Amino acid sequence: MSTQPKHPDDNLMERFDRAGARRFSARDAVVSMFIAAAILVVCAGASIRKAGHATRSGIGRTAVLAVGYPAGWIADRLPAHHAAHVLTAWLSPDINLSGPGFSQPVSLTTTGAGGVPEVTPDAFAAGDLGLPPPPKRPLHHLLVTGDSMSQPLDQNLAQQLTPQGLTVTRDPHIGTAISNTVLVDWGKLARHQVAQYHPDAVVVFIGANDGYSMPGPSGKQVNCCSAAWASAYANRVREMMNTYRQNGVARVYWLTLPTPRDSARAKIARVVNAAVEVAAQPWRDQVRVIDTVPIFTPGERYRDSMTVDGQPTIVRQSDGIHLNGAGASLAATIVLDSIDQDFTR
């Protein structure tokens, strides 16, 4: 083993050379890395496959699934995966969601005689019938949830409402989608949130990650963004709305997606928004759809900035998807106006 420097920069390596310590070679580096990789395939191959399913379509997803499928296949056949899960599961910060979720096709249709969908009184807003609005109730607990779209809206609402003595629970689930249950199943999550927090009102802002294929009414996978996909999506949204409204006790404020900059995403957003509008129809007074498109992107034309309080203001983040602080502040004002129609605070 040579102790003479071979390279002009070898003195930099001295920082990592310990007296009397073993000198490793490049072969050792590669061997140790591949042993680590092999153990991870055996013990966590299914997680690699799951990570692939949770990735948006593209080369990255293809690459991860190219490794994930064989890794998952190996892990499924060996006991190491189960053993590793048993040893490490206690460290998981995730809540254990139970009960039926979106893994099964959702079918909510309430049918009357002859299989025709039944219209219930909840489908009518009092104002539309010329009736006086229901009396306002005090708002005690607001839940703000969704994917990354719900940030920083949730923060803005909490900053405004907390000093008034209200409880605002912020429960964002970043990177999640209603159409993909790999990261989180929103059907289960909505039930868990209601059981845990019992909110008087729920603000939902979600859909930026949607567009995954999912089982349609017949159980067959349907791809975005056909009418079949929109109906499957609307059924999931409707189930969530039904959970959040808590048999009419609570109110739901569901924000549509402002048109994103990217045209492919804009196409998905349009279908998501259409599905949300349809999903809310049975409960007009209990589930209010707050349409952000006319506010932020009139005519579904993307824009970074707009006039807010007479000032030219950037309202979108540089990704062309999310609202920035100023945009979220404007959205919060609109949400609060809507909440004030139903609640006192």
Added chain:
Amino acid sequence: MLFPSVQFGIFFPIVLAISWALMARPGLWKPFILIASYIFYAAASPTFCLLLAGVTVWNHGAARLIHRSDDDRTRARLCALAVAGDLLALGIFKYYSFFVQALARALHSVSLGLPLPLLTIALPVGISFFTFQAISYTVDVKRRLIEPATLLDTSIYLSFFPHLVAGPIVRAREFLPQLATPRDPEHVAVSAGLTLIGMGLVKKVVIADYLGRTIVDPVFGVPQAYHAPDVLLACYAYAAQIYCDFSGYTDIAIGLALLMGFVFPQNFNSPYRATGFRDFWRRWHMTLSRFLRDFLYIPLGGSRHGRWRTYRNLMITMVLGGLWHGAAWTFVLWGAYNGLALIIEHALGGKIKLPGWLRWFVTFHLIVFGWIFFRAQGIGLAWTLLTRLVAFGAPTLWTFPILLAIGVAIVPQLLPPRPVGRFEENLGRLSPALLGTGLAVLILFVAATVPSQGVPPFIYFRF
């Protein structure tokens, strides 16, 4: 592509193996590592590869022209032009929206229109780091500290994936000599590299992300909802989080480079052990500190022109250093706060004798206080948070795991370095198979702490 991600877990072992297989043949190795680095960068956004390539070609061309000229004035002008180009790229991508919106509002207040479009521009990941490295290359050529490299070597220097997105800011004269000859395959710091990778993962995923989601994000997001004990704990938690997040990234970057046979400079040296602000900046983000010193503070005159010029130079350096972190007034304020602290420390110049422990105590708390401006999402929120520090009420977030995480992040920095050194020595005796097994087991446990939403990006990715 995040280091703690499945994608990178697939990418790196393949690149490592091919890299060492080709190492003896630089004609193959160099194009390979360049392509691998660009694939790594393209995973974030393919279009920004053009920007990276553009910055590379611009600085390579400038360095060549500078090198050809013997006239110092011509060299200086060319260098100034090159640096201006780099700063222009940085300015457009990082600061355009910030300054144009401020300008639009100012013009609007006097009923004038804005001559520039008010729009957002996506921030290319790592732009602050690779433009600074490009500047260091061009300026070092101008100063005759290094010879200009080939376009291929310059490209590898700026894009080498372990340091591409968040440093450390490696100087050209540290990196280019390592490209001159193939790395020695019989001398690779495997145990140190794996130890750093493991420590970095634990710091980032287990400590920083845990503190972020359990206390820092809630309290800094809505300080109105919390009272003094929780706000105070959140300030300490953020000090721990940002250290673990950034030094964790750096540990992984240095560890990956070591496995590939490259050595990066140290970026952190127990920063919360500092007993003064000057001491702190010698221990925190050391490669940025020395960049600001060599390319801003000293060219401004450093401490050579009297007390007031020194103070001015300190303030300019720290305010610009603050602004480097992001286009927001909070960063300017944080930079000015650090500049003021350095000026006061300079002015006192040892006139007040304090015991070591008291100097540490005061420094540590002043640094933690400064982080409030760094983390707050606006000056208004920073002010709200400060007011909540005197809003007395019961603690709700003082849990054992949070206290433990803060303690694990901060206390070891106050201890003598010997236990860590002994731990690394012991690891150095293990076989590669055991080291690989140890890393895998560690990754399994670290991965189990990741919520379903995945690992959030490193804080410094947005800088």
